[in-house]
Amino acid sequence: MAMVTVLALAGLQLGAQPAGRFVGTITAVSGDTLTVKTDAGDMRQVQVPAAADLKRVEPGQKDLSAAVTIQLSDLATGDRVLVKLDPEATGTTPQAAQIITIKRADVALKEQKEREDWQLRGAGGLVKSVDAAGGAIVLTSGAGPTAKTVTVRVNKTTVLKRYAPASVRFDLAQPAPIDAIHAGDQLRARGAKNAAGTEIDAEEVVSGSFRNIAGTITSLDAAASTMVVKDLATKKQVTVHITPDAQMHALPETMARMIAARLKGATPAAGAPAAGAAARPGAEGGAQQAGGRWNSQSGGGRAWAGQGHAQGGDELRQMLNRAPAIQFGDLKKGAAVMLVSTEGTADVTAITLLSGVEPLLEAPAASQNLLSNWSMGSGGAEESAAQ
Numbered sequence: 001m002a003m004v005t006v007l008a009l010a011g012l013q014l015g016a017q018p019a020g021r022f023v024g025t026i027t028a029v030s031g032d033t034l035t036v037k038t039d040a041g042d043m044r045q046v047q048v049p050a051a052a053d054l055k056r057v058e059p060g061q062k063d064l065s066a067a068v069t070i071q072l073s074d075l076a077t078g079d080r081v082l083v084k085l086d087p088e089a090t091g092t093t094p095q096a097a098q099i100i101t102i103k104r105a106d107v108a109l110k111e112q113k114e115r116e117d118w119q120l121r122g123a124g125g126l127v128k129s130v131d132a133a134g135g136a137i138v139l140t141s142g143a144g145p146t147a148k149t150v151t152v153r154v155n156k157t158t159v160l161k162r163y164a165p166a167s168v169r170f171d172l173a174q175p176a177p178i179d180a181i182h183a184g185d186q187l188r189a190r191g192a193k194n195a196a197g198t199e200i201d202a203e204e205v206v207s208g209s210f211r212n213i214a215g216t217i218t219s220l221d222a223a224a225s226t227m228v229v230k231d232l233a234t235k236k237q238v239t240v241h242i243t244p245d246a247q248m249h250a251l252p253e254t255m256a257r258m259i260a261a262r263l264k265g266a267t268p269a270a271g272a273p274a275a276g277a278a279a280r281p282g283a284e285g286g287a288q289q290a291g292g293r294w295n296s297q298s299g300g301g302r303a304w305a306g307q308g309h310a311q312g313g314d315e316l317r318q319m320l321n322r323a324p325a326i327q328f329g330d331l332k333k334g335a336a337v338m339l340v341s342t343e344g345t346a347d348v349t350a351i352t353l354l355s356g357v358e359p360l361l362e363a364p365a366a367s368q369n370l371l372s373n374w375s376m377g378s379g380g381a382e383e384s385a386a387q
Helices: 104-121 253-263 292-296 313-322 358-362 364-377
Strands: 021-030 033-038 043-047 053-056 080-085 096-102 122-131 136-141 148-153 159-162 186-193 199-208 211-221 226-231 237-241 247-250 336-341 347-355
Touching: 021 043, 033 080, 043 080, 104 122, 104 186, 122 148, 136 186, 211 237, 253 313, 253 358, 336 358
Parallel strands: 053 096, 148 199, 159 199, 237 347, 247 347
Antiparallel strands: 021 033, 021 080, 033 043, 080 096, 122 136, 122 186, 136 148, 186 199, 211 226, 211 336, 226 237, 336 347
């Protein structure tokens, strides 16, 4: 994956990071002084004397054997750096003895390659069953008429990870055994697929447990960034927290009706746009060609199927990604929403949310599968790596 902590993964086992060195991202270069925002969140300035040892490594490089010597002028904002301080230096500004960097452009290129590989060799959906002893996980993938069953096979070399409770960011996922995966979980795998795409020998798997909610907003609290939703399935009120990380989109009406028709296996009404048409500038509802919050950060953003040619469920997920992004202030009391959230009964945190979904609620089962797949497909393994 594109590495936000790639320096640690490049064979530089930092652990708690001693006081004499730190890892972060360059935010400014002024003369011979760098300003670095560390991974701990603080801002550090460091002077780079002419005698400092400056090295550039590639993303994923495991040691410094292939590192290239560079000059201070080669460093730029956005580059990732490991700074080792000179313990003998005097003066008010700390001096660097060594800087190891991964260039922002190199990370971006690796991210793009990873995204393309996840799109080409990836598969995902909701877990139907898990055979831990046999190393087989059965998924239901897609939605409506495009739904299919996919068997994910894992072995001792497969990298298995589990999402953090409130995240679909791959970089926050933690190693977990296969028996941590349960029916109803969301899962994404990458590896060699058969021609039909119904089996995959997984090299990487990431999974998580989340809740799907469809309902109407009964109240909004802008100060607390929370809303109360009446869950149509349970008929109970649920308090939903909206954080800055939540991905929220509004479906234009024409797009919503077209997706609903496809989920029910019907032909879109005359005059409805062709697949992806609502994503073009000027299309109804103002949808724009954008991959949502995930794409805007990238990379790392963004979409499981957000680029390139897609079919069936992937094409529908593309359309969801391209729907206009919204903020908390755009939500209205009485509006229908569908969301994927953290687990919980009365109090949850939204991960992904769609408004303008009234037509989709006419096909609730298919819509739920679509939203679950979109949740991971909009900010999953290949996308979140650049956070």
